[in-house]
Amino acid sequence: MPNRHLARSVAMQTLFEWDFRGTPTAALPAIVEHNLEEFAPGLDDRAFTKKLTDGVIDHLPEIDKLIGKYAPSWPINQITLVDRNILRIGVYELKFSTEVPPKVAINEAIELAKTFGGAASGKFVNGVLGSMYNDLTKEKPELKKE
Secondary structure, eight states: OOHHHHHHHHHHHHHHHHHHTTOOGGGHHHHHHHHHHHHOTTOSOHHHHHHHHHHHHHTHHHHHHHHHHHOTTSOGGGSOHHHHHHHHHHHIIIIIOOSSOHHHHHHHHHHHHHHHSOTTHHHHHHHHHHHHHHHHHHHOGGGGGO
């Protein structure tokens, strides 16, 4: 498994655990470290996992608001924990990070959804992030070139 994909996988598992525990932000660094040791002991790019989890937490209100906008039939607390946290990573990478091209962020989120989510998770994540991407490219047409 490539490093970045594994890093995203650990970030998703970390955010899932953090969300499942009731969002104890003080515990997040310990959860990240534990999951890196447990699920990716040889990972070279540990900083990327931390950057994703910290980025999601730092922008959580805006991210959840965007998820609500692009999944209006699904209030954030009714989206499964797995799908919710995959979407949070995807939205963070699309809207707040410039580290990866938008289509890579969407494809990575879809792959996480297929691996960890339910039968319809990949389609759901694709629909939400695809709609968001379409709106973002209207605001910034240069994103389509990436």
